[in-house]
Amino acid sequence: MKGWGALTERVSGRLVNKLILLFTTIIILVVGTLTFISFKMLQREALNNSIASTSNNLLLVNKNLEDYLKGMEQLSLPQVNYDELAFAISHAATNYASKMFVEDYLRNMYFSRSNEDLEAIYLYFVGSGTYYTIAKENFDIKIRSGQADNIPSMSWYKRAMVSETNRAYQSFLLSNSERGYEMDDSRSFMAYHRVLRSISTRAPQAMVSFYYNTNTIDKILKDIPQNKGQHLFFLSSDNVPFALDEKPFYQSMVESGLLKQITADGKNTNGLTWELPDESKYLVVYNVGGQEGWKLVKPIPYEELYAAAKATRNLNFLIGLMSLLLAVILITYFSNAVTRPLKLLSQQMKRFSTGDFEASTEVVGRDELAYLSRQFNQMVSQTNELITERYKMKLVEKNAILKALEAEINPHFLYNALQAISTKALKAERFDIADMVDALALTLRYCISGKDIVRASEELLHIERYMSLQKARFGGRLQLVIDWDPELKELELPKLSLQTLVENAIKHGVEMVSTPVTIRISARAAGGHAFIIVSDNGPGFTAGRLKHVLESFEADWNERAEEEGSVGLVNLNTRLKLLYGTSSQLVIRTSPSGTEMEMLIPRGGGPYV
Numbered sequence: 001m002k003g004w005g006a007l008t009e010r011v012s013g014r015l016v017n018k019l020i021l022l023f024t025t026i027i028i029l030v031v032g033t034l035t036f037i038s039f040k041m042l043q044r045e046a047l048n049n050s051i052a053s054t055s056n057n058l059l060l061v062n063k064n065l066e067d068y069l070k071g072m073e074q075l076s077l078p079q080v081n082y083d084e085l086a087f088a089i090s091h092a093a094t095n096y097a098s099k100m101f102v103e104d105y106l107r108n109m110y111f112s113r114s115n116e117d118l119e120a121i122y123l124y125f126v127g128s129g130t131y132y133t134i135a136k137e138n139f140d141i142k143i144r145s146g147q148a149d150n151i152p153s154m155s156w157y158k159r160a161m162v163s164e165t166n167r168a169y170q171s172f173l174l175s176n177s178e179r180g181y182e183m184d185d186s187r188s189f190m191a192y193h194r195v196l197r198s199i200s201t202r203a204p205q206a207m208v209s210f211y212y213n214t215n216t217i218d219k220i221l222k223d224i225p226q227n228k229g230q231h232l233f234f235l236s237s238d239n240v241p242f243a244l245d246e247k248p249f250y251q252s253m254v255e256s257g258l259l260k261q262i263t264a265d266g267k268n269t270n271g272l273t274w275e276l277p278d279e280s281k282y283l284v285v286y287n288v289g290g291q292e293g294w295k296l297v298k299p300i301p302y303e304e305l306y307a308a309a310k311a312t313r314n315l316n317f318l319i320g321l322m323s324l325l326l327a328v329i330l331i332t333y334f335s336n337a338v339t340r341p342l343k344l345l346s347q348q349m350k351r352f353s354t355g356d357f358e359a360s361t362e363v364v365g366r367d368e369l370a371y372l373s374r375q376f377n378q379m380v381s382q383t384n385e386l387i388t389e390r391y392k393m394k395l396v397e398k399n400a401i402l403k404a405l406e407a408e409i410n411p412h413f414l415y416n417a418l419q420a421i422s423t424k425a426l427k428a429e430r431f432d433i434a435d436m437v438d439a440l441a442l443t444l445r446y447c448i449s450g451k452d453i454v455r456a457s458e459e460l461l462h463i464e465r466y467m468s469l470q471k472a473r474f475g476g477r478l479q480l481v482i483d484w485d486p487e488l489k490e491l492e493l494p495k496l497s498l499q500t501l502v503e504n505a506i507k508h509g510v511e512m513v514s515t516p517v518t519i520r521i522s523a524r525a526a527g528g529h530a531f532i533i534v535s536d537n538g539p540g541f542t543a544g545r546l547k548h549v550l551e552s553f554e555a556d557w558n559e560r561a562e563e564e565g566s567v568g569l570v571n572l573n574t575r576l577k578l579l580y581g582t583s584s585q586l587v588i589r590t591s592p593s594g595t596e597m598e599m600l601i602p603r604g605g606g607p608y609v
Helices: 002-011 015-076 082-090 096-111 154-163 214-223 245-258 307-353 368-407 410-427 429-447 456-477 495-510 541-555 565-583
Strands: 118-125 130-137 140-147 167-171 188-197 202-215 232-234 240-242 270-276 282-286 295-300 453-455 478-484 492-494 516-524 530-535 583-591 594-603
Touching: 002 140, 015 188, 015 202, 015 214, 015 282, 015 295, 015 307, 082 096, 082 188, 082 202, 082 583, 096 118, 096 130, 096 140, 154 167, 167 240, 167 453, 188 214, 188 541, 202 214, 214 240, 240 245, 245 295, 307 368, 429 456, 453 456, 456 478, 456 492, 456 495, 456 516, 492 495, 492 565, 495 516, 495 530, 495 565, 495 594, 541 565, 541 583, 565 583, 565 594
Parallel strands: 478 516
Antiparallel strands: 118 130, 118 202, 130 140, 167 188, 188 202, 232 240, 232 295, 270 282, 282 295, 453 492, 516 530, 530 594, 583 594
């Protein structure tokens, strides 16, 4: 633990070690992350490609299998006049012509195939228990007959008899005990049994059985590639095996219940995952035929699927390790080159911090470090000058403070002076002058208060005092109407904003005419905004004046002309933008019958309020 602490202290004690550690960590994270991501992507791509290619392959082969079995069914149907065949079957034992008819019928069926897939054909007579068979014996085709009383006890015979389709398939993979006939059971893998019934009575008369050799299924399934560790099963709709490459493996799948999940409902289009007790995992890709539900099942080990991805991952790790070693060497070299001037500068700064104002460092190159060293040398050279000038600056600062104090106006003096004037006016019974002085004092107090945002009720009270002073000037020519929504009495708005609009109405409305002018202040709420309107029935703005004001709204602050008559509105528009951003607006509408100025502000305040 002590050694670890010493190592940590050593690494964190030098900037070069920190840089090496930082960049090494970044490289490890980048290489590791990219390797992990590429590995997962390769895994997913390998899995998807394997599922797609295997599914398509199984689909084509299964279609060929079902077409083959369909041809088998067509072969089992009577190829001659059924009445003649029925007569021959019932009289073959006693009539030579009927016997020859049956033999010719078997020959025609046998030779209608290529003879490479058929091992034998049996025709069993239900009533008598006799049978006829045709098969290849010593490079010759022989027809024989015999007695088989045990056929009705065979399970395949019973299944064919009760089947709605009058047929049954028989597999010889798991058991050969129910073949029924005396034959070589080493060459056949399956049999197809078909019941021939009377057309009139539907009573069973015979059963024709086709026995297919193992070469048949091998030729069909050879189109499905199999690599090491892969398996392939050909199953019936009820999971009876007709072709297996490994019986114990199939038995394990049966015991796990996996085969029950293989259905034609399309739920597992991406295959099934099967994990064995030994923790090996298989991707089970399958196809279920659309005609009779024959199944082709191909388990593929995940280890084989991911082999290429693992090889690529290991190669990426090796390349990343080599790149890391090379990067550490380069980082160490360049880090030392970068931090060496910093180390020299750090030593000189330590000298400077101890009071040695003669410290300086060498300036090499024109990069940021050289700039930093040059600035340090300038700082050291200027420090002495700053020390000598500090006393002078203190004196200048004190003088500035004294002058500011001398120039400061005491508001209490102004209030007391105005109070004295008001008192004197009251004594002289000049109540109008006293009211004007009181209104002026309250107006002055409101204007120099520190608040920049006030409630609407405060601003309206100030407007009433301000208008009382203006009415003393204009008399009955100036009228004020306030229509303010009570809901907006607590609305916060910029101080003196209403005064700016009212003052503009007076300047461009009342002063320009000799007739009475009414100024109307109204406020209403809509959505999340408050609409404040100051309107008058004066002569309105001239077209040139309105254009000039609107252009001033769009101009930069330092480009605005501070001409008389527009600076108040320009300043108000600027304050609105600074306080509320784009959610506020100042709109001016004018006509020969009056001017309307609308101020739009958000009710909840702006981002800078």
